[in-house]
Amino acid sequence: MTTSPIINRVLWVLARVVPRADRVIWQQEWQAELCWLTERRPSRVQLARRLASAARHACWLRWHQGRVEMLADDLRHGLRALRRRPGYLLATVLTLGLGIGASTAVFSAAHAVLWRALPFPDAHQLVMVSSTLMDAPDAVSPGSASPPDFADWRAMSGAFDGLAAISEGGVSLVAGANAERVTGASVTGDFFPLLKIAPLQGRLLQQIDDPVGAPPVAVISDALWARLLNRDPEALGSTITVEGVPHQLVGIVPAALALPLDAEVWTPLRFTEQTLQTQRGAHYLTVVGRLAPGVGLDAARADMRRVTATIRETLTTESTASVVNLRDAFVGDVRPTFWLLLAAVGILLLVASVNVASLVVAQTSARRQDYAVRVALGASRQRLMRAQLAESGIVGVLGCLAGLVIASASSRLIRGFDDVAVPRLAESQIDWPVTLFAVAVTVGATCVVGIWPAWRLSRLREGMTGRRVLGTRATSRARKILVTAEIGMAVTLLIGAGLIGRSFLQMVNVDLGLDAPNVQTGSLSLPEAAYPPERRVSFVDTLLTSLAGQPGIDASAVVFGLPLSGFNYYISGYERDGVRVSQDDWTRSAVQVRVVGGDYFRALGIPIVEGRAFSDNDRRNQPPTIVINRSAAELLWPGERAIDRTFTVGTRLGLGGLRAGGTVIGVSTDVRDLGPAVAARPTIFLNYRQFPIDEMTLVVRGAGTMPTAAALQGAVRSLDPTVPLYRLRSMDRLRSRVVAEPRLYLSLIGLFALAAVGLAAVGIYGVLSQVVGSQTREIGVRLALGASRGRVAWQVTRQATTLAVIGIVAGSLLALAAGRLIATVLHGVTPTDPLTFALVAAVALTVTLAAAWLPSRRAASIDPARALQID
Amino acid sequence: MAKSLSVAALTVLHAVATGTGHGFDIIDATALAGGTVYPALSRLERDGLVTSSWEAVEIARAEGRPPRRYYRATAAGVRVLNDSLERLHALKPVKAARSSRMERSRS
Numbered sequence A: 001m002t003t004s005p006i007i008n009r010v011l012w013v014l015a016r017v018v019p020r021a022d023r024v025i026w027q028q029e030w031q032a033e034l035c036w037l038t039e040r041r042p043s044r045v046q047l048a049r050r051l052a053s054a055a056r057h058a059c060w061l062r063w064h065q066g067r068v069e070m071l072a073d074d075l076r077h078g079l080r081a082l083r084r085r086p087g088y089l090l091a092t093v094l095t096l097g098l099g100i101g102a103s104t105a106v107f108s109a110a111h112a113v114l115w116r117a118l119p120f121p122d123a124h125q126l127v128m129v130s131s132t133l134m135d136a137p138d139a140v141s142p143g144s145a146s147p148p149d150f151a152d153w154r155a156m157s158g159a160f161d162g163l164a165a166i167s168e169g170g171v172s173l174v175a176g177a178n179a180e181r182v183t184g185a186s187v188t189g190d191f192f193p194l195l196k197i198a199p200l201q202g203r204l205l206q207q208i209d210d211p212v213g214a215p216p217v218a219v220i221s222d223a224l225w226a227r228l229l230n231r232d233p234e235a236l237g238s239t240i241t242v243e244g245v246p247h248q249l250v251g252i253v254p255a256a257l258a259l260p261l262d263a264e265v266w267t268p269l270r271f272t273e274q275t276l277q278t279q280r281g282a283h284y285l286t287v288v289g290r291l292a293p294g295v296g297l298d299a300a301r302a303d304m305r306r307v308t309a310t311i312r313e314t315l316t317t318e319s320t321a322s323v324v325n326l327r328d329a330f331v332g333d334v335r336p337t338f339w340l341l342l343a344a345v346g347i348l349l350l351v352a353s354v355n356v357a358s359l360v361v362a363q364t365s366a367r368r369q370d371y372a373v374r375v376a377l378g379a380s381r382q383r384l385m386r387a388q389l390a391e392s393g394i395v396g397v398l399g400c401l402a403g404l405v406i407a408s409a410s411s412r413l414i415r416g417f418d419d420v421a422v423p424r425l426a427e428s429q430i431d432w433p434v435t436l437f438a439v440a441v442t443v444g445a446t447c448v449v450g451i452w453p454a455w456r457l458s459r460l461r462e463g464m465t466g467r468r469v470l471g472t473r474a475t476s477r478a479r480k481i482l483v484t485a486e487i488g489m490a491v492t493l494l495i496g497a498g499l500i501g502r503s504f505l506q507m508v509n510v511d512l513g514l515d516a517p518n519v520q521t522g523s524l525s526l527p528e529a530a531y532p533p534e535r536r537v538s539f540v541d542t543l544l545t546s547l548a549g550q551p552g553i554d555a556s557a558v559v560f561g562l563p564l565s566g567f568n569y570y571i572s573g574y575e576r577d578g579v580r581v582s583q584d585d586w587t588r589s590a591v592q593v594r595v596v597g598g599d600y601f602r603a604l605g606i607p608i609v610e611g612r613a614f615s616d617n618d619r620r621n622q623p624p625t626i627v628i629n630r631s632a633a634e635l636l637w638p639g640e641r642a643i644d645r646t647f648t649v650g651t652r653l654g655l656g657g658l659r660a661g662g663t664v665i666g667v668s669t670d671v672r673d674l675g676p677a678v679a680a681r682p683t684i685f686l687n688y689r690q691f692p693i694d695e696m697t698l699v700v701r702g703a704g705t706m707p708t709a710a711a712l713q714g715a716v717r718s719l720d721p722t723v724p725l726y727r728l729r730s731m732d733r734l735r736s737r738v739v740a741e742p743r744l745y746l747s748l749i750g751l752f753a754l755a756a757v758g759l760a761a762v763g764i765y766g767v768l769s770q771v772v773g774s775q776t777r778e779i780g781v782r783l784a785l786g787a788s789r790g791r792v793a794w795q796v797t798r799q800a801t802t803l804a805v806i807g808i809v810a811g812s813l814l815a816l817a818a819g820r821l822i823a824t825v826l827h828g829v830t831p832t833d834p835l836t837f838a839l840v841a842a843v844a845l846t847v848t849l850a851a852a853w854l855p856s857r858r859a860a861s862i863d864p865a866r867a868l869q870i871d
Numbered sequence B: 001m002a003k004s005l006s007v008a009a010l011t012v013l014h015a016v017a018t019g020t021g022h023g024f025d026i027i028d029a030t031a032l033a034g035g036t037v038y039p040a041l042s043r044l045e046r047d048g049l050v051t052s053s054w055e056a057v058e059i060a061r062a063e064g065r066p067p068r069r070y071y072r073a074t075a076a077g078v079r080v081l082n083d084s085l086e087r088l089h090a091l092k093p094v095k096a097a098r099s100s101r102m103e104r105s106r107s
Helices: A005-015 A020-039 A044-063 A068-083 A086-115 A147-156 A191-195 A222-229 A273-278 A297-314 A326-366 A368-376 A381-415 A432-458 A472-509 A533-548 A630-636 A709-719 A731-737 A740-774 A776-784 A789-817 A819-823 A834-860 A864-869 B007-017 B023-030 B034-046 B057-063 B075-090 B097-106
Strands: A126-133 A160-175 A178-187 A217-221 A239-242 A245-253 A265-268 A286-291 A319-325 A519-525 A553-560 A573-576 A591-598 A608-611 A625-629 A646-649 A660-668 A683-687 A695-702 A726-730 B050-054 B069-073
Touching: A005 A020, A005 A044, A020 A044, A020 B023, A020 B069, A044 B034, A068 A086, A068 A381, A086 A326, A086 A381, A086 A432, A086 A740, A126 A297, A126 A326, A147 A160, A147 A273, A147 A286, A147 A297, A160 A191, A160 A222, A178 A222, A191 A286, A217 A222, A217 A239, A222 A245, A286 A297, A297 A319, A319 A326, A326 A368, A326 A381, A326 A432, A326 A472, A326 A740, A326 A819, A368 A381, A381 A432, A432 A472, A472 A740, A472 A789, A472 A819, A472 A834, A519 A709, A519 A731, A533 A553, A533 A591, A533 A695, A533 A709, A591 A630, A625 A630, A630 A660, A630 A683, A660 A683, A695 A709, A709 A726, A726 A731, A740 A776, A740 A789, A740 A834, A776 A789, A776 A864, A789 A819, A789 A834, B007 B023, B007 B034, B007 B069, B007 B075, B023 B034, B034 B050, B069 B075
Parallel strands: A178 A265, A217 A245, A591 A683, A625 A660
Antiparallel strands: A126 A286, A126 A319, A160 A178, A160 A239, A160 A286, A217 A265, A239 A245, A519 A695, A519 A726, A553 A591, A553 A695, A573 A646, A608 A660, A625 A683, A646 A660, B050 B069
């Protein structure tokens, strides 16, 4: 009696599940058992149930194939094996830690800047609405809406739960016995409800505070409350002085709110009827909104297009509005840069992993005989692979720990770049998402490190000495592939760093159009109540005269809109040569407006190329005069002489007139006032005496030396001790600050590239050393047969050169492919810049040859007599 | 043998030690599911509590069927079995103490 063919078939299939070692026995046992059952003529159900037992048995055997005990065993063995090789352990853990640490640090920065939600409830609904021009709808910037824009949008759009306007700026504050200069903001009553901020104490600003003539109230931040008022609850209801005007303190804002960034005092923003009628061109408001429930970004955009089209029907305006997510608006254009950084650090991580993989491969080769013995003693290949993976796992875990330490150290370093205008960077820290990222990266890196060497072990067969699989030849081939990959990735990073470096050099060397050394600046703001316009002029005149009398001072001036300070005050033309600027010209006639007093052009070293600068004879009651820069002259009167022509813009500055401008008396050279990356913009300069505004920056040039901050402060204090001079900065510092962000990126990518090149060099050295070590005999024979030592050395060097050339070509191709990503951070350099590619190739080749030098010398200095004696 | 056996494994070990030879006999004798018995046998064998041997080929051929695998308890197996049984016997039946206390507290 035998079992039926069907049952045999089922058993045969199930037998595949059983581990090979137990398979034959399992199959025989179950054949016997089922045969025994068949003799008793079982029902189908019984038979099926018994077959199910067989399946369960098979699964159990597979599942329990030395599981838990063996894992612990593997780990114990792995630890013991690693402890015997501390150098190897240290090298692998540090290399992996470097890669994991660097990528985690960059991720934590990117997480803080790009992905962490703003600290407001339902922050995804918050948007920034900006006024933009029809022909440049993507040029979104804070502070770009005017009061009439804002009022119209709020009245006409249905897409928002609320719209609020912010006007930010430094204010001088007196609270109790303390006076301080702080960042402040005027906000409309919608602001706090819209952000869903609840007061810490008292109440926050509300719509009842909006009308002109409502009682002056203010709220301050928790930090300011603690600093100036010792968190005294009694201070609520007391009077604080903001910009010389008494305000009643009505509430405390909780610490989480930092909008606008760093603001500490908020007062109501109020618009007079006249402002709403006349100030269409005064783009100084930042408008934030909360999308109505169910309204997406696209719907809101469509609605704003409708609203602005309606506005355009009644007015000569070319403006439209853009709606962007509030966080994106803050982060703005740093997004591509962070992707680039993440890509760069990802490559570094790969290089580190590959380097470790190469070390592991070398190790398995060195322990070849050990493996062969274990196979001969009956260790299964899975067992060897598991042991190998366990070792890699231990290295991975230790590398992850080292990486977290490195990441938290370098995270602190990145935060230390305090001059960099990357919003929210300071919030980067090693928190849960970042740790999770590090763990995920570790798992990935461990796979790269462990799987290939383990797979190589799986090709071992019983009775094999392992030479074919793990022998020197196979191993050095494997390591050569890995090292070539390393060189390629290092070259890619080097090219990226080189391009960014060249771009940076170009930016630093760009002529900004002004003479920065020995110029000190400081800002001041004359309280409107104490300083009506006439008194402002006399204050400034006296201040500049007293400074001019001081020894060591060459020229002094005041300016509203200091170059390189990020100032942006773009206004459309109103009248040119007495003729109203036509609607077509509206956009094209927009110019940057600055107000200057004293020896402005001499203080900043800006040459006047035609006509003259303002002089003491240009006075308050004379017809207004202006100086323009060359770009403005070309914009307004192309190909014609600009002197004695007239031009006005539609804005209120200083004395309350509705227009600002006058007759051109001089033309200056251009200044790149937004930094080297942005071309000079057409600019008109108004005379401070004719347009005395309350906020200005003092600019003082020393004769051969930098004027001290104390000299400037002393001059202001001697005129009015209540007026603080704040934000003291030298022009040199401002100049270096505008390139601080590119400098950060250059330092980071340069650092990554250097690390990658170092790792690749170590990899080349390791492979060649192994090759030379294993070929000692062969080289000895060749030397004995009369080969020259130079020829032997060259053969080693040639191998390295081949690897380098392949790597350089592959890396250059990769860099070309990544060109578009790199291009986003380049200025004045194309991503295919041949010089950079050539230089990097030369550097990579040099490094390769340097790394090959020692092994090739060792090969050349082999003593044939001794080499031949080696067994 | 430090590890304590499950009741199922103990039952299987008991069946083997009392002379029940092969798998389906054990299933019949213990009324345990086949999917429990075979893994239990494999584990007992791995732990050295039972050993197995194959039926002589001549007998199988004479009966026209494949040789069967017979299990036998080892000395260690018998010792573990007896220790475990002793420990089990040391446990005395209990009354439903918890529910009676509840009733008391309610009354």
